[in-house]
Amino acid sequence: MRVDSQSEPISTRLLRWYDASARTLPWRIAPGSGETPDPYRVWLAEVMLQQTGVLAAGRYWRRFLELWPTVQALAAADDADVMREWAGLGYYARARNLLAAARVVAGMGGFPETEVELRALPGIGPYTAAAVAAIAFGRRATAIDANVERVACRLFALDTPLPAGRKAIEQALGPLVPADRPGDFTQAMMDLGATICTPRGPRCLLCPLQACCAAAALGTPEAFPVKAPKAVRPQRQGHAWWIEHDGNVALVRRPPKGLLGGMLALPGTGWSVGEAERFPFDADWQPMGAVRHVFTHFELSLRLFRTQLRTRPPLHSGLLSGEQLIWTPRESLAGAGLPTLYARALALIDQLEAEPA
Numbered sequence: 001m002r003v004d005s006q007s008e009p010i011s012t013r014l015l016r017w018y019d020a021s022a023r024t025l026p027w028r029i030a031p032g033s034g035e036t037p038d039p040y041r042v043w044l045a046e047v048m049l050q051q052t053g054v055l056a057a058g059r060y061w062r063r064f065l066e067l068w069p070t071v072q073a074l075a076a077a078d079d080a081d082v083m084r085e086w087a088g089l090g091y092y093a094r095a096r097n098l099l100a101a102a103r104v105v106a107g108m109g110g111f112p113e114t115e116v117e118l119r120a121l122p123g124i125g126p127y128t129a130a131a132v133a134a135i136a137f138g139r140r141a142t143a144i145d146a147n148v149e150r151v152a153c154r155l156f157a158l159d160t161p162l163p164a165g166r167k168a169i170e171q172a173l174g175p176l177v178p179a180d181r182p183g184d185f186t187q188a189m190m191d192l193g194a195t196i197c198t199p200r201g202p203r204c205l206l207c208p209l210q211a212c213c214a215a216a217a218l219g220t221p222e223a224f225p226v227k228a229p230k231a232v233r234p235q236r237q238g239h240a241w242w243i244e245h246d247g248n249v250a251l252v253r254r255p256p257k258g259l260l261g262g263m264l265a266l267p268g269t270g271w272s273v274g275e276a277e278r279f280p281f282d283a284d285w286q287p288m289g290a291v292r293h294v295f296t297h298f299e300l301s302l303r304l305f306r307t308q309l310r311t312r313p314p315l316h317s318g319l320l321s322g323e324q325l326i327w328t329p330r331e332s333l334a335g336a337g338l339p340t341l342y343a344r345a346l347a348l349i350d351q352l353e354a355e356p357a
């Protein structure tokens with residue numbers, strides 16, 4: 001499909017729209033303000049935005065800056081504190097990488113400026129590297145997130161299903177990035193995708209690119225991007241033990257590597273297909289229902305069992321051996337930084353306790 005360039009370059013149309021309509025975001029330098037972006041702030045926002053929407057990311061971003069205003073401060077932070085503040089954003093490997101990258105950057109005396117060097121930092125993938133290079137350092141780089149992906153597929157009617165179609169998106173967008181305002185171009189594409197070229201019901205009549213948009217010309221913008229059929233997520237099961245003693249609940253810290261690595265958790269079994277019901281010691285175990293959680297590669301159903309003890313359980317007993325129990329006051333659990341899976345378990349117990357017997 002040939003795109004009608006309508007003589008005015010796409011970047012000019014887009015930037016004119018951006019200058020008038022840019023979203024106000026906590027981490028954003030408004031177009032034309034003349035301020036220099038702080039790469040730490042840009043990077044932190046981009047990492048968080050990969051986990052959550054703009055509103056929640058804003059809350060986490062402000063909190064992180066309050067606690068750790070510079071990359072050096074974050075580099076010096078305690079791992080457990082960062083994990084606690086990250087809790088709720090999910091995908092904790094990102095938080096561990098955030099910390100690892102901060103330490104490398106602090107050791108280097110500051111952020112590197114090119115896409116290639118940024119990519120060498122822990123946990124920085126092609127999108128984040130390009131976004132930071134363009135927004136913080138004014139480098140010509142093509143940052144492709146889901147919003148940009150959608151706009152580009154529609155603009156050029158690219159119909160190769162994602163993720164295979166990403167190469168074509170890069171090739172189509174790369175030449176459009178203007179040398180003088182690559183950061184604003186990147187943010188303008190993100191804004192257009194978030195506010196006008198939305199997944200459903202794109203508002204083509206308000207779009208600054210309508211005159212040169214192939215999908216709009218075809219009359220089928222929502223047919224793009226073409227998605228490959230979804231793979232079915234495997235199901236796994238596990239059991240978590242809610243052990244109460246003297247107003248405290250037993251938590252454990254998960255091993256540093258792997259899923260929810262380094263996070264606080266309820267003790268329990270492993271997670272596998274058909275995980276058998278097991279308990280760490282003999283007690284009156286009450287079934288409390290189950291919580292579900294979707295991880296990237298599988299869906300987990302975690303069954304919750306509760307027991308209240310008069311004395312602390314023997315540490316050498318059964319499945320708890322080798323794990324150090326962290327006895328946490330019941331009323332402090334909500335603020336302990338439990339990851340979403342276990343925060344759901346806590347919510348389930350709270351709900352059951354609130355129900356009349």
Ligand code: SF4
Pocket residue numbers: 151154155196197198202203204205207208209210211213214215216221
């Ligand atoms: S014209 Fe419509 S489909 Fe094309 S980029 Fe604009 S909003 Fe998206």
